[in-house]
Structure formats: C-alpha cells, structure tokens
Amino acid sequence: MKLLIILVNYNTTPLLLKCLQTLEQQRLDVDHRVVVVDNHSLDGGCDQIAAQYPSVTLIRNAENGGYAKAVNQAIREFNSDYILVLNPDIEVTPGAIHAMLAFMTKTPDAGIVGGKLLNPDGTLQHSCRTFYTLPVLLLRRTFLGKLFPNSQLIAHHLMLDWDHNSAREVDWMLGACLMIRRDALKEVGLMDERFFLYFEDVDWCYRMKKGGWKVYYLPEARMIHHHQRHSAKGVLNKTKLYHLTSMLHFYAKWGKVAFFLKKYRAALAMMLFLGLDLVAMNVAFYGAHALRQHLQTFFNKPHLPTLYYHNFLIFVNAITPLVFFSLGLYRLRHGELWVDELFRVGKGMLVMSLLLMAGSYLAQGYELSRVTIVMFAVIATTSAFLLRWSAIAFYHFLQKKGFNLRKTLIIGSGRSVDVVAKELQKHREIGFDILGFVRETPEADIENGSFLPALGDLYELPLLIEEYHISDLILATTSDVREVVSRSKQSGVNVRLVTDFHSLSVHETQFEELAGIPMVFFKGTPLFGMNLVIKRVMDIVLSTLALLCLAPLFALIALLIKLESPGAVIFKQQRIGKHRQPFTMYKFRSMCQNAEYIKQQLMQQNEADGPLFKIQKDPRHTKIGRVLRKFSLDELPQFWNVLKGDMSLVGPRPPIPQEVAEYDEWALKRLDIKPGITGLWQVSGRSNLTFDEMLKLDVYYMWNWSLSNDIKILLRTLPVVIFGHGAW
Numbered sequence: 001m002k003l004l005i006i007l008v009n010y011n012t013t014p015l016l017l018k019c020l021q022t023l024e025q026q027r028l029d030v031d032h033r034v035v036v037v038d039n040h041s042l043d044g045g046c047d048q049i050a051a052q053y054p055s056v057t058l059i060r061n062a063e064n065g066g067y068a069k070a071v072n073q074a075i076r077e078f079n080s081d082y083i084l085v086l087n088p089d090i091e092v093t094p095g096a097i098h099a100m101l102a103f104m105t106k107t108p109d110a111g112i113v114g115g116k117l118l119n120p121d122g123t124l125q126h127s128c129r130t131f132y133t134l135p136v137l138l139l140r141r142t143f144l145g146k147l148f149p150n151s152q153l154i155a156h157h158l159m160l161d162w163d164h165n166s167a168r169e170v171d172w173m174l175g176a177c178l179m180i181r182r183d184a185l186k187e188v189g190l191m192d193e194r195f196f197l198y199f200e201d202v203d204w205c206y207r208m209k210k211g212g213w214k215v216y217y218l219p220e221a222r223m224i225h226h227h228q229r230h231s232a233k234g235v236l237n238k239t240k241l242y243h244l245t246s247m248l249h250f251y252a253k254w255g256k257v258a259f260f261l262k263k264y265r266a267a268l269a270m271m272l273f274l275g276l277d278l279v280a281m282n283v284a285f286y287g288a289h290a291l292r293q294h295l296q297t298f299f300n301k302p303h304l305p306t307l308y309y310h311n312f313l314i315f316v317n318a319i320t321p322l323v324f325f326s327l328g329l330y331r332l333r334h335g336e337l338w339v340d341e342l343f344r345v346g347k348g349m350l351v352m353s354l355l356l357m358a359g360s361y362l363a364q365g366y367e368l369s370r371v372t373i374v375m376f377a378v379i380a381t382t383s384a385f386l387l388r389w390s391a392i393a394f395y396h397f398l399q400k401k402g403f404n405l406r407k408t409l410i411i412g413s414g415r416s417v418d419v420v421a422k423e424l425q426k427h428r429e430i431g432f433d434i435l436g437f438v439r440e441t442p443e444a445d446i447e448n449g450s451f452l453p454a455l456g457d458l459y460e461l462p463l464l465i466e467e468y469h470i471s472d473l474i475l476a477t478t479s480d481v482r483e484v485v486s487r488s489k490q491s492g493v494n495v496r497l498v499t500d501f502h503s504l505s506v507h508e509t510q511f512e513e514l515a516g517i518p519m520v521f522f523k524g525t526p527l528f529g530m531n532l533v534i535k536r537v538m539d540i541v542l543s544t545l546a547l548l549c550l551a552p553l554f555a556l557i558a559l560l561i562k563l564e565s566p567g568a569v570i571f572k573q574q575r576i577g578k579h580r581q582p583f584t585m586y587k588f589r590s591m592c593q594n595a596e597y598i599k600q601q602l603m604q605q606n607e608a609d610g611p612l613f614k615i616q617k618d619p620r621h622t623k624i625g626r627v628l629r630k631f632s633l634d635e636l637p638q639f640w641n642v643l644k645g646d647m648s649l650v651g652p653r654p655p656i657p658q659e660v661a662e663y664d665e666w667a668l669k670r671l672d673i674k675p676g677i678t679g680l681w682q683v684s685g686r687s688n689l690t691f692d693e694m695l696k697l698d699v700y701y702m703w704n705w706s707l708s709n710d711i712k713i714l715l716r717t718l719p720v721v722i723f724g725h726g727a728w
Contacts, residue, residue: 003032003101004080007088008070010038013045015226016088020053026097033057035074039064067175068191068200075190076451080182087176091224099220100179103167111184111213112205114173115221116164125225126158127177128170128217131206133157137247170217171209175201177223187211189436189453192253194402194428197239199246206254210467211453245401252403253433259469262404270330274321276387277329281316284380285309291379292372299371309372312356319355324348334431338389339712345385353377396429405433407469409455411484412476412498413440420476420498421452435468440479458484465491474498526705527673534707539649543642550636557588557633560624567593570637575654578674583646585654586637590625591618630724638677650710651676652698670698683716 005023009016016036023034035057038046046060059073071085082104084097100113107113117125132140136157139145145154155161159170178201188211191200205215252258261268289306292299324330327348333340356373398404405428410417417437424432436453438461456464461484464470473488476498485495527535558569571589574582621629628634641647647654654675660668681689681697689697701709 001030001082001101001105002080003028003030003082003084003097004074004078005032005034005084005086005097006071006074007034007036007086008039008067009036009041009045009049009088010064011041011043011045012088013041013043013048016045017048017052019086019088019090019092020049020056022090022092024053026092026094028097030101033078033080035059035078037061037070037074039066039070066193066196068195069193071200072190072193072451075185083180083182085175085178085180086223087225089226090177091226093222093224096221096223100218103216103218103220104179104181107214107216109214110216111181111188111208111211112173113179113216113218113221114170115177115223116217116219117174117176117223117225117227120224120226124164125174125227126160126164127174127225128159128164129172129174130157130159131171132202132247132250141244141247164217165219167216167218167220169214172202172205172215173217175204176225176227177221178204180204181213184208184211184213185451185453187453187455188213190451192249194249195246197242197246199243199250203250203253207453211455249402252405262406262471263469265404266332269332272391273324273330273388276391277320277324277384278317280384280387281320281380282313284376284383285313285316287379287383288372288376291375315359316352316356320352323351323355327351336392337712337716339715341389341392342385342715343708343712345388346381349377349381349384352380399431400429402428402433404431406431406471406494408432408434408472408474409461409464409468409470410434410437410452410474410476411440411458411461412437414476416476416498418452420474424474432472432474435470438464440477462487462491465493472496525672525703527702531705531707535648535705535710536645538707538710539642542649543639546636546639547643550639553633554636557624557628557636561589561622564624565592565622574657575675576657576660576671577646577654578671580660580668580671582657583641583654585641585646588628588634588637590622590628590634591620592622632721635677642677646674648674648676649678650701650713651679652701653679653682667695669702670695673702678713678717680713683713683720 007016007019020034020036034053034055036049037059038049039061040063046058049056049058057078059070059077061070061073075083082101084100086092096115100115103113104110114127117127119125133153135153139148139151139154140157145151148154162168188204188207192203195203208215286306289309327344329344329348353373356376357370395404408424410420421434421437424430424434434452436455439454439457441457455468465488470493472494473484474496475484488495561569568589571587571591572584573587575585577583625634638647642649651674652670655663655671660671679698680701681694684697685693
C-alpha cells in the first residue's frame, strides 16, 4: 500500500510547518511520500521547508496556477494507491491517517473519505454538507442569511440534525482533509483546474457520486483546522471573488438553467447580434446625417432634414437582418479571428449599400444623398464590427476562463485520446469541456497521462449523452463509427472525427452526389492559373508602393546600422525558394559581422526544434539589430525580392539550404509555392511555434489559398509587427 500526502502552500508557511510537524509525529507504518507544492510563495517558506524537513518532496512553481492545478501536479507525478490532500492549516491528530486508510481498505465503494474537523478550541466544524441549492446559496452568500439566521434550509445544508459522531455517506466534504482512492480517479478524473480556489471539492465529490463512488465522513479521523474563512470577511475582497467565480463555474458546469442556455446558445447569440446590428445601423444613420450637415459647405445640393429619411431608415432596419442572415452573419463560428469578422461585416455592408443605392434610385421622388449613404456605410461597418467583435471577444474571454463550454466526450482508445484531451484542455477558449472518454469496447483503455475518466463503453453512449447533457462527440478511433455518428446526430449531438494530418488532405472538401453515389470531392490546389496571376499582380503593386513609401525609413535604418557597427548594411543570404530553387534574400543586418562563424559555437543553445536554429537572447544581435528584429524591420528589404519575383508578400518563410537538407518528404511540400515575407504561421505565433506546427500551417495555407485570405494575413501582420508578438 502506497500513500501520497499533498499539501499546497501559498504564503501560509507558519501553519504549514506546524502541519508538517504533526505529520512527522504520526509514525506511519505504510510506504508514503509527503509532497509540498509551493505556488510561488513570497514569504520564504520553501527555504524553511527544505531546511527543516529534508525528507519532504518540495515542488516550487514559478507562478500561482491555483489550488486544483497544484494538487493535480503532484498526483500526476507520483504514483500511489491512496492520496491524502491536506490544507496547510490542518493539524493531524495521532491515529487519524491510519483510521482513514483502514476505512478505505474495508469500504471498497468509498471514492473519498473526509475527517472530522475541529476548531482550535475543540468545537466542531461542520465539514460535511448537502449539495447547494439556489435558496441555500442566497441564504449563505447574501444579506438574507442575516434576516433568517435559524433557517431550516441552512440547518439541513450543514447537517445540524446529526451529532457527527458516526461514519456515514454524505454529499460532499470540505477539501481541507480528503483521502481519495486512486482507482476512483480513473473513472472520475482529477480536480477540475478551472476552479482556481474553492468549489473544487464540491465538484470532485459531485463527480464521484455521478461515477458510482461514495463520499464518506469519518469521525475517527480527527483534524484540527485553523479555518480563517477569508471569503466571508468584508463586503468584497479578492478571496470572495474567487469563491463567487468558482461557484459560477460549478453551476455553469452542472446547473439545469446553464444547460438550457447552452442548448439554445445559437438562438440567443443570433438575438444578441441582431440587436447589436440594429443599434449600429441607427447610430450610423444619425452619425452620417450629422456629419453630412457639418460638411454642407463642401456640397452644392441642400442637406435634407432627418424626417426626409424616415422611409430610408425603416428600410435599413427591415433589410439588415435579412441581408446579414443570408450571408451567415448570425451563425456562431469557432476559432474566428477579428479579420474574419471584419470581412464578413464588410461584405454584408457592401451588399446593403448596393441595395440602398438601387432602392433610392428606383423610389420615385426620393433622391437620397449618395454621400450620406456612403458615410452611413462606412460608419455602420465600423460600429457593427466593433460591437460584434466586443461581444465575440467577451465570449472568448468567458470560454478561456472556463464558462459556456460545450460538454464533450471523446470516443476511442490508445494514445490519441490522451493527446486530443490534453490539447483541448490546454485551449479552453476553443470551447470544449472534456468530461471523459468512452471506450470502443469494455476492455479497451488509453495511455491516461491526463487522468481522463472512463465513463463507459459504446453500448452506454446514449445513456451518457442524456445523463451528462453532452453536446459534442470527438471520435479518435479508426473503427467503423457510422452507427455512432448516425445515432448521435439524431440526438442533436455534434460529431467530429480526429484525423491524421499527414494521411488526410486539409484542403477544401465538398460532399456531392454523382449518379446517386455519395462522394467526397477534394479540390485541387487553388494556387494555379489565374489565381497565380492575381497573386503576382498584388505582389507587384504592393511591393512597389512599399518601396516608394518606406524609402525614408530605409535610409534611417541604414544610417543607424552604419553608426553602430562596421560591415555591410544589407545582409545577403542564400535561401531556398519555389521548387527548391536557390535565390539571394536581402535583409537589414541585425547581427555582428562574424555571426555565421559564432553560430557553430552556439548550436548547443538552440531553442527551436526540427531543422530550425533560434535563440531567444541571441548574443550575435547588435543593439539596433534587436530592435529591428523585434518589430521585423530587418525584413523590409525583402520587398525587393517580391518585386523581382523571388518571393511573394504572403507565403511560407524561405529556409536556408542546411535546413532543407534535413527536410523529409512531407516538409518539402512547403517549397511547392513561392516563399513570403509574412505567412499564416508568422501571424499565429511566430517563433513560439514548433517546426511541426509551422509546417502544418504552411501546408494548410497552400491548400486553402484565396485572395481574401492573403489580405487577412496582411492585416493580421500589422498588429503582430507593431507589438512584436513572438519575435526573437
């Protein structure tokens, strides 16, 4: 039998030292390990713990990632049969841990057992509770509790009708002292890390109940708890905000009202966007009318009063929902960027403007000001975009914080399930709440490094969908899942299939029917024929304008480089372009003269993976070079490469010959098109991305090229360059 004892410390060192002292006095006769996870305490606690308790395993975190994350960190790192999670403000009385271990051994259905908590004066703390209800929350967390101090609801919640001197099953236990069976974690999972502080114990116990395990209170395991209740002090403090936020997380995850709102999120989003669009249209109209009146001196025609545009305004309010709906502006889109929303709104307003001009021409007797309509279109586009993107950004913010997520199950077995779960849990802003996985067969299992709970097998899937209110399934399996997809879609559940990027092309696909035969149609590469001509024309026009407009900046940079260090202003380097053809690429010199020689001495410090070479604080950079690289000003001479035809404005970055020598067949695909000054991976993370991630984005760009995508990438490049995101 192995026991793992976990304590999480954040600026509570005096109490923690007392807790460690009482643990040392236990004289446990089982194989055990005490782990202290320090969440970047500033009270010098780590040094004291290391000095006074050298046998304790100390994990020092560089930041405070929350209580649940710290507990999970220790559980993942160290194996054991049982885990005892203690708050640092606990004093363990003699025999308490032995009593908990003995109870777990003789009670196989116990997933969690909690001890009897006592105040320092020996009085009882009510450590076991019934699950919260809305009336209980109002009484516990608002002024209503003071109006009704003897409420029976509170008495029932705190289980005051029982003397707490006998073991019994309860709904949940305070997280100050919990012993967990590791086997239960395989079916229930670790603590939910969206709970930064508080309610992680309620959620864990709730999931134990749903998973068929029981939660017990054990009075023989007596613990002294120096409970300070920071969340109850003052009207509003940081700890109370954590408590309220965690409470909202719990009810957003399990509440019926939250489930109803999530179920109809698409309809609610459409109503919100419709309202915002109508506000934007009306604000834009009155703004354009006032601006036209202010500029009257520049026009010959008289300015018409607002009343004259009454029918125009009614027409605008009536047609806006129709046009925007037909163009798909009321559909929720996942992973959308600000440029995508700007293009969608711009397209909608272009159609609106054409309809308005046509309508004003056809309406006899209503010669409306074209200038007013144009100003209206510009203001409406700007205001609609700002209102919509503000709402979308707030929605993404909530999702990143763990709210409004779609309950999701992964179906499959093997390592792919674990990989998918880890990636989706890392990126909560995408919107998935991974509750667990479903085995393809009862015997199947996964490499469960993420402790993803196994909720059942495929035969139980319909019941799991209903019980957990599942809205999405992710299939990470190579088995025949046609029946699963069919049944799930009939239940209104969205189904996604995980594919191997290398085995399935990611270019645009269409489903079509030929002679009654259903087929999947994979379009050929779009960078062909006339599209190449269009891309080249855009390259020539924009690179010429850039070279002319930026000539003064070129001269200033050249002067600064010359003044700081000897050597050429322009750095010439051989790069590999389209179809593996070498060419000379130009850059402003940002390094010392013998940079290539020094590079060989720095190979051990390389921070990039694959064939790339990058060091975040490269000693070869000059002072002006660091500034140039941070804001990508060293790349400006490549507009000449674009004009010559060696490069394009948008495309994969050109590699050096040494990198290409290490490419496999898949990596060589990025050389099928002209390299670019900027590209999809440059605006998606730049140097912060791995080589494999960069390669996938380059190939995706090739197979999904469009003129609008190039323009979007150019627009996204501006803020990335200005703020220096991901630049090394």
